[in-house]
Amino acid sequence: MNKKYVTVIVLVVLISTIYSGCIDEKTPKEPEKPTTSDIAVFFLTNLSESNYEKAYSFFSDALQDVLPLDQLPVVWESVINLYGDMEEILSVQEKEHDDYILIFLNTTFSNNYFLIFRVVFNQENQIEGFYIDSVEPITGYVLPSYVDPDLFTEFDVVIGNEWPLPATLTIPQGAGPFPAVVLIHGSGPNDRDETIGPNKPFKDIAGGLASQGIAVLRYDKRTFAYPNETSSDPNLTLYTEVIEDAIAAVDFLSTHPLVDNDHIVLIGHSLGAMMAPKVALLDARVSAIVLLAAPARPLEDAILHQYTYLLLLDGKIDEAEQNFLDELNESIMKIKTLNISDDEFVLNAPKAYWEYLSTYDPLNTAAALDIPFLILQGMRDYQVTYDDDFIMLEKTFMNMTHTTFIAYESLNHLFIAGEGTPTNTEYFLQGNVAEKVISDIVTWIKNLVGQ
Numbered sequence: 001m002n003k004k005y006v007t008v009i010v011l012v013v014l015i016s017t018i019y020s021g022c023i024d025e026k027t028p029k030e031p032e033k034p035t036t037s038d039i040a041v042f043f044l045t046n047l048s049e050s051n052y053e054k055a056y057s058f059f060s061d062a063l064q065d066v067l068p069l070d071q072l073p074v075v076w077e078s079v080i081n082l083y084g085d086m087e088e089i090l091s092v093q094e095k096e097h098d099d100y101i102l103i104f105l106n107t108t109f110s111n112n113y114f115l116i117f118r119v120v121f122n123q124e125n126q127i128e129g130f131y132i133d134s135v136e137p138i139t140g141y142v143l144p145s146y147v148d149p150d151l152f153t154e155f156d157v158v159i160g161n162e163w164p165l166p167a168t169l170t171i172p173q174g175a176g177p178f179p180a181v182v183l184i185h186g187s188g189p190n191d192r193d194e195t196i197g198p199n200k201p202f203k204d205i206a207g208g209l210a211s212q213g214i215a216v217l218r219y220d221k222r223t224f225a226y227p228n229e230t231s232s233d234p235n236l237t238l239y240t241e242v243i244e245d246a247i248a249a250v251d252f253l254s255t256h257p258l259v260d261n262d263h264i265v266l267i268g269h270s271l272g273a274m275m276a277p278k279v280a281l282l283d284a285r286v287s288a289i290v291l292l293a294a295p296a297r298p299l300e301d302a303i304l305h306q307y308t309y310l311l312l313l314d315g316k317i318d319e320a321e322q323n324f325l326d327e328l329n330e331s332i333m334k335i336k337t338l339n340i341s342d343d344e345f346v347l348n349a350p351k352a353y354w355e356y357l358s359t360y361d362p363l364n365t366a367a368a369l370d371i372p373f374l375i376l377q378g379m380r381d382y383q384v385t386y387d388d389d390f391i392m393l394e395k396t397f398m399n400m401t402h403t404t405f406i407a408y409e410s411l412n413h414l415f416i417a418g419e420g421t422p423t424n425t426e427y428f429l430q431g432n433v434a435e436k437v438i439s440d441i442v443t444w445i446k447n448l449v450g451q
Contacts, residue, residue, distance in 0.1 A: 037092045040103035040119040047076050048086040060126035084110030094320045112138045144432035147207035160248040167219035170210040176258035180215040181265045182249040184272030189223035197428035208438035237356035246279045277366040288372040293384040296392035300332045309382050363396045373403040374444045378411030380422045
């Protein structure tokens with residue numbers, strides 16, 4: 001087996017370094033006082049690394065009687081022969097059933113499959129059984145029909161000086177100058193395409209806009225390009241994580257001969273949408289802003305909402321889940337009161353991060369800007385919601401003539417269409433940003449330009 005690493009992702013796409021990360025290329029160290037969820041992750045990780053004796057040590061005597069150690073490699077290799085190597089543990093959920101604790105691990109495998117494992121624990125935190133509950137194929141990225149690569153050219157470029165970031169400039173065919181867009185990421189250490197599973201929303205947007213005469217600059221986020229430096233930085237703030245690099249991107253576009261300097265537009269998604277007004281306030285070269293799934297509530301409140309929503313998908317909160325929410329509420333109270341020591345990280349972010357955020361009001365900042373806004377919202381978005389965020393934005397801008405609002409009934413947080421109850425796992429099913437979103441953005445920008 002060619003497994004090098006396993007990443008563990010908690011899908012809160014709102015917050016930047018918070019709840020995002022990866023396990024080192026070596027098998028992770030077992031926690032000193034592991035929970036059943038910890039053991040389940042450690043067990044599956046050891047299987048993926050062929051550490052069969054360690055994985056076997058978590059079995060109860062009863063399971064060891066049924067499944068001898070020399071048969072464990074046979075069982076696991078039958079899985080990887082079908083589905084490939086395990087690549088990611090997307091999320092972990094815990095449920096109690098009679099005298100057992102059930103841990104569900106949502107995973108992806110290299111042959112493009114999404115598997116849900118069920119690991120059954122007894123009251124002594126020993127594994128009594130493990131099963132594959134479901135298998136779904138995951139297709140790779142598919143170029144959307146509205147993108148025509150013959151109508152634009154893409155160039156590898158670099159933005160910024162102190163923290164140089166790899167980037168892609170997408171330029172339409174023709175003499176120009178073209179109106180241009182800077183894409184500002186959502187949370188987490190995102191690459192320039194904002195890749196999540198097989199989906200690449202920023203790649204869709206860049207190709208879709210460039211196919212219709214609008215240049216686009218997208219770049220790897222600082223926390224993606226410099227993970228070690230940023231993850232332990234006690235001075236990390238949203239200014240250093242988001243704003244500085246967005247301004248560097250505007251710098252790059254403003255000096256490009258094929259860019260219309262009078263029409264440089266920011267398109268921010270989620271966390272990027274929350275910070276885009278601040279970028280425009282600091283940089284007068286920004287002529288307009290598009291907000292995709294813009295949070296209107298405090299960030300910590302949105303995090304609590306997201307976790308509560310996911311835990312309630314089965315209709316109840318069990319004891320383990322309530323304990324988790326209680327701990328999360330304690331962290332949120334620390335954030336709200338800034339009761340954080342200088343060397344402490346709360347929700348994986350330092351005190352400086354939360355101090356900066358406490359001074360920033362995205363609604364008042366946006367309302368103070370005298371530039372056009374286009375505010376778009378997916379109504380299936382459970383992270384930034386229509387009822388709690390979009391409606392609040394509408395109320396803020398209700399008397400401003402330079403703002404346009406559009407909501408899409410079937411779209412989720414990535415502006416990809418779906419059906420039924422929205423969940424975090426649907427982000428790992430292949431899709432593209434809806435064509436209507438692309439056409440609405442194009443029409444709005446071209447109206448600004450007078451085309």
